[in-house]
Amino acid sequence: MSVRQFIFVYFVGCLFAALGGLLAFQQMASWTLCAVGIVLISANILSQLSNRKASMPDVAVAQNSAWR
Amino acid sequence: MSLDAVVLFFIFGVIIKLAKVDFTFPRGLSQSLMLILLLAIGLKGGIALKSHANLELVLQGLAVVMIGVIIPLIAFPILRYFGEIDKTNAASIAAHYGSVSVGTFAVAIAVLESQNIAYESYFPLFVVLLEIPAIAVGIWLAQKQGQQRISELMHEMFLNAGVVLMLGGLVIGFSANESIDQIMPLFKNLFSGVLALFLLEMGLIAASRAKELQQNGLFVIAFAMLMPLLGATLGATVGTALLGLSTGGVALLAVLAASASYIAVPAAMRVALPQANHSLSIASSLGVTFPFNVLIGIPLYLLLAQSLTTL
Structure with missing residues (x-):
């Protein structure tokens, strides 16, 4: 996932969470919207962390090579 | 919780493909x-x-046609800039969001009737009107930077099979x-059955080309949920401020602007933009936006x- 995609998904997640939270007293569907927003934010961050973790060994190998 | 039968046909198509059934x-x-x-929507x-x-x-x-033109023009730059999706696929997805979903419209009608909220009875006309401009805008967006001549572009915009039908x-x-009543059983009574079979095939196509969706998965999901909110806000504003519709009418126009096509536009895009990844647009419009x-x-x-109507 690119930086732009990460920012977009993060923005949509925050928007849904805020909008759902604000309207929650009026509509049950708003709770779901809020929950969807929180899930989007979490999935986005987890996806970014797993991407970073996957690329870590390459960085480590590169650093080792540089030391040698 | 029970699901709409036509949606279940789509899921069935996905399962058939994922299970590698020889079909x-x-x-x-x-x-x-x-x-x-396509003919049924036009006739209605x-x-x-x-x-x-x-x-x-x-x-x-x-005014409704303008909504159909504006929504793809909002969706396209989002898909290109944030999604980093290629021009053809971005145009195809944008066209889906400028158009409407008959299934979502049917659900909205049922909700309004269950709550005894009145609405304008000619709304099926707006469903047809909203199908056409988005297809034309989608084709234009896909080709505006190409070398095609204006005449060829106009031909594809207004004389592609989907729009003509x-x-x-x-x-x-x-x-x-009145003789039209004799042919309407085929186009009206069998509509849901034909739609179900069409969605079965769409499910097969979406599952067979799921790899591209995995690449842009989270972005496509977020986009497919943001666009309905943007479309609904535009539709409700136009319905209230410009058209002076009833509460039910404003809600229906918001639903139409929020929904994404999974009938007419996929059919038209398969003809007009055969190189596009149709599973991406179908997965976002039917798999995310519809539910x-x-x-x-x-x-x-x-x-x-x-x-808005009580302001």
Whole structure:
């Protein structure tokens, strides 16, 4: 996932969470919207962390090579 | 919780493909289903137009057409800049979001009737009107930087099979006398059955090309849930400020603007932009936007319509 995609998904997640939270007293569907927003934010961050973790060994190998 | 039968056919198609069942959807049947669906939508709109034709309706129709033009123009830069999706696929997805979902419209009608909220009866006409401009804008967006001549571009915009079949249906529905009742069972009564078979094939296609969706998965999901909110806000604002519709009418226009096509536009895009990844657009419009609108969107759009019309 690119930086732009990460920012977009993060923005949509925050928007849904805020909008759902604000309207929650009026509509049950708003709770779901809020929950969807929180899930989007979490999935986005987890996806970014797993991407970073996957690329870590390459960085480590590169650093080792540089030391040698 | 029970799901709409036509949506279950889509899921069934996905399961068939994922389970690697030795089944191929007949190509001739696939084309026949598209033909019936596009003509059916056109015919319904033509019949509605005949019984409600007046100048005010023409002006309302123009405003609705503008919504169909504006939404793809909002969606396209989001897909290109944030999604980093190639031009053809971005144009194809944008066209889906500028167009409408008959299934979502049917659910919204059921919700309004269950709550005894009145709405304008000629709304099927707007469903047809919203199908056409988005297809033309989608084709234009896909090719505007190409080397094609204007005449070729205009030909693809207004004379592609999807637009011609729907417009043909609209003209026939408007011009025909009572004899149209004899052919309507095919286009009206069998509509849901034909739609179900069409979605079965769409499920097969979406599952077979799921790899591309995995690449842009989270972005496509977020986009497919943001666009309905943007569309609904635009639709509700136009319905209240420009058209002066009733609360039910504003809610229906919000639903139409929020929904994404999974019937007419996929059919038209397969003809006009065969190189596009149709599983990406179908997965976002049918797999995310449709359930989002049905489960979360429609109650919120109704709340928005009630708030705007009581201001």
